[in-house]
Amino acid sequence: MKTTALLLKYVVRDVMRSRWLALYLIFFAAVTEGLLYFTGGEAKTVVGLMNVVLLLIPLAAAVFGTLHVHHNRDFVELMLTQPVSRSAIYFALYLGVSLPFLIAFVVGIGVPAAIHGVVFNPPILTLLAAGSALTMVFFAIAYLIGVVVQDKAAAMGVAFISWLSFAVLYDGLILALTVIFADYPLEKATIAMVVLNPIDLARIIVMLTFDYAALMGYTGAVFQEFFGAATGIIISSSSLIVWTLLPVFIGRRAFGRKDW
């Protein structure tokens, strides 16, 4: 634990020096400020912001997470010669890259929102929470890919494809299934499909806080009921936790076995 903390400090310090991290923060700040400045309605702002968050966080995590593993190869090899457990190194690396990005995201959106006095509005708070969860999930997945796939270019490719699947293709699949099984009651099936994809889950949770105009009719009622009730909240947050912990521990195992 102590070694993890010590290593984490070094990794974080290293990541903090990255120009990409600063750019990431400035980008979110600029988008938030721009949306708050130019669009009147609050719902509109959050929809715009949500679209950016849902696309960009998984993409940034996939790219930077995977790259981080490969860029720190020398550091890892050096550390492994020391009497330090592999777990400590792995967790320090994973947290060391994900936490700065998490903080950059929260600060990037939080500061402009605070200036406009909307930071404690439920939609913004939910968006911050959902974005934070997505950061942890997709850095975990990216780290797993970075550790498992040896070649840097191949790892980038795999990371990009996984991002594309979660962010875009999965929704195409949902739509295709909806069309194919249009004659059947699909509400429970769609809830299951949504819960299984962290991006869709984050989207629905954020939307239910403000844009539930969207979710109407019978389907809307079913979703409202599910995500409004305790069971729905427990199931959806467990899904996000499992999506974080599962890749972290599989990645940790792979890291432990890996011959550097």
Next chain:
Amino acid sequence: MKHLLIIALILWMSPAYAGTQKAYPTGASTLRTALSNAREGDTILVMPGEHSGSGYDITKRITIIGMKGAVVDGHSSGGTIFLVNADGVAFRTLTIRNVAVSYVDDHAAIKVLNRVGTDIDGCRIENGFFAIYLSKSANCRVANNTIIGAMRDESNSGNGIHAWTCRNILVTGNTITGHRDGIYFEFMRQGTVLNNHSEQNARYGLHFMFSDSCSYHNNVFASNGAGVAVMFSHVVEMIGNTFRNNWGPTSYGLLLKEIKEGHLKDNHFERNSIAIHAEGAGHFLIEGNTFIRNGYGLRILGGCEEITVVRNTFDGNTFDVTTNSRESFNTFSGNYWSSYEGYDLDHDGVGDVPHHPVRLYSQLVEQMPSSVILLHTAFITMLDLAERIIPTVTPDLLVDNKPLMKPRAQQQ
């Protein structure tokens, strides 16, 4: 003793007191005796206290005035409380409550059958099964009443103001809550509904059918079970009304069904699941209305034609316009659309690129409701973009060629 009473009664009704009778909760001069003793043109003062009972027949042209603290209580038994069987009867500031519920008869606090010139002003009706019930009557006025129902469910409650086969009825300044339909018109001609508040009724805030040449101005219809439904009528004028918070899977701000020759102007639709649902409507002018934060702004189904939608403001609706048809026989022009993505090079306030308010995705949701779950996804945005560039599914005739860059100044 008996003689004395008669003498007293004659004295009391002598010219000095002509035209005014007092009805006390107890004693010799009750409401019932006052009503039967009254002559044409008399005024009955309902004195403070609780007057029990129902089935008060009014057979002469009289005015009934409720004094402060006077209540006529039907105790939820018997039938209709006041049955108006004379022309020119007026009710003023009277409180009536607890009408019996019936599944056979339409019991009401005040029921007018086949009469003209009834005037009900400033009354308060609590827990009326039906509150005010006009049938085959004409030239009546229902004004400034407070009508509070018992919030029973749809099948166990009656309407607040109910008018059947009437002519020239003025309904103004009333507040109606907790009934089945707040205001219900059937076979009405020349009805005028002004400045009423109809809120939290089990079914519709306003419901009319087969009611031609009626106008509705500056009313508020809010939080009703299913909003406002108007059907099978001609020449309908709705101006300056507010339709708010009519929210739910089967709720509408305004349902237009088989309505011809209507004029909808300067109405305000906010936070309704469907602001306007038009089915079989035609020859309609929809102008200057605001649609804010509704689920669907305008839902125009296939059977609608010659609906002109001009100078409206569509802001922050999930879907501005949807339709289930590829054809469009309606005109859209000069509206403000918050979803408009065009530009205005010559700065005349009108966008240079036509706006197609119907998205591919809204067509999809019309056909497969459960695909609503994909709202605001990158995938759907891409589909919509592709459709916008090359329209294949959405009606390309449904287009606003002069979309405004900025919303018109609010009227209210």
